[in-house]
Amino acid sequence: SVFVPRDGYESIEVLQKNPVAFFSHRHAALLAGLGTFGVNNTLLTPEYGPRVRFGSVLTAAVLPADPLFPEDLCTRCMRCVRACPAGALDERNYPEGLTDKAACTDNSARLARRHISPCGICIGVCPVGEDRRHYGRPAASPGERDRRRRVREHVQKYGGL
Ligand code: SF4
Numbered sequence: 001s002v003f004v005p006r007d008g009y010e011s012i013e014v015l016q017k018n019p020v021a022f023f024s025h026r027h028a029a030l031l032a033g034l035g036t037f038g039v040n041n042t043l044l045t046p047e048y049g050p051r052v053r054f055g056s057v058l059t060a061a062v063l064p065a066d067p068l069f070p071e072d073l074c075t076r077c078m079r080c081v082r083a084c085p086a087g088a089l090d091e092r093n094y095p096e097g098l099t100d101k102a103a104c105t106d107n108s109a110r111l112a113r114r115h116i117s118p119c120g121i122c123i124g125v126c127p128v129g130e131d132r133r134h135y136g137r138p139a140a141s142p143g144e145r146d147r148r149r150r151v152r153e154h155v156q157k158y159g160g161l
């Protein structure tokens with residue numbers, strides 16, 4: 001068996017030059033029945049929406065297969081599309097509407113130069129996931145989203161978030 005870790009690149013500049021991964025954990029997770037693709041091109045899970053990271057194990061072991069996830073989890077609310085600061089998302093669902101990788105990575109590179117973690121706004125605004133309830137963070141109203149944006153911008157002035 002071989003473990004495939006989540007990230008194999010050193011910096012966002014590597015993805016700007018060659019935005020292709022040798023293995024897709026998202027597709028492995030889809031085929032393992034863990035969730036379905038959203039308009040934000042991430043795999044949405046019932047437990048955490050898109051706020052989840054995958055690693056994979058490739059194995060020759062004979063294991064019982066799980067069925068594909070039975071329902072589409074994306075509600076097509078388009079919050080991810082509207083909130084993306086780089087205009088990188090398309091309203092069509094994956095795979096018809098692919099993320100504009102250049103726009104997304106250029107935005108993350110700009111943030112990295114300011115020592116701010118990669119963007120992830122399209123993940124933060126997605127209302128799908130039981131974790132919203134668990135942490136008392138239901139999908140935010142427009143007013144609440146505006147408040148969170150101002151909080152985020154304030155914190156980012158100091159190089160975090
Ligand atoms: S990570 Fe940021 S820039 Fe990239 S698609 Fe999501 S919201 Fe847009």
Ligand code: SF4
Pocket residue numbers: 038039040041073074075076077078079080081125126127128
């Ligand atoms: S924010 Fe809305 S449209 Fe975007 S992936 Fe989540 S449920 Fe789908």
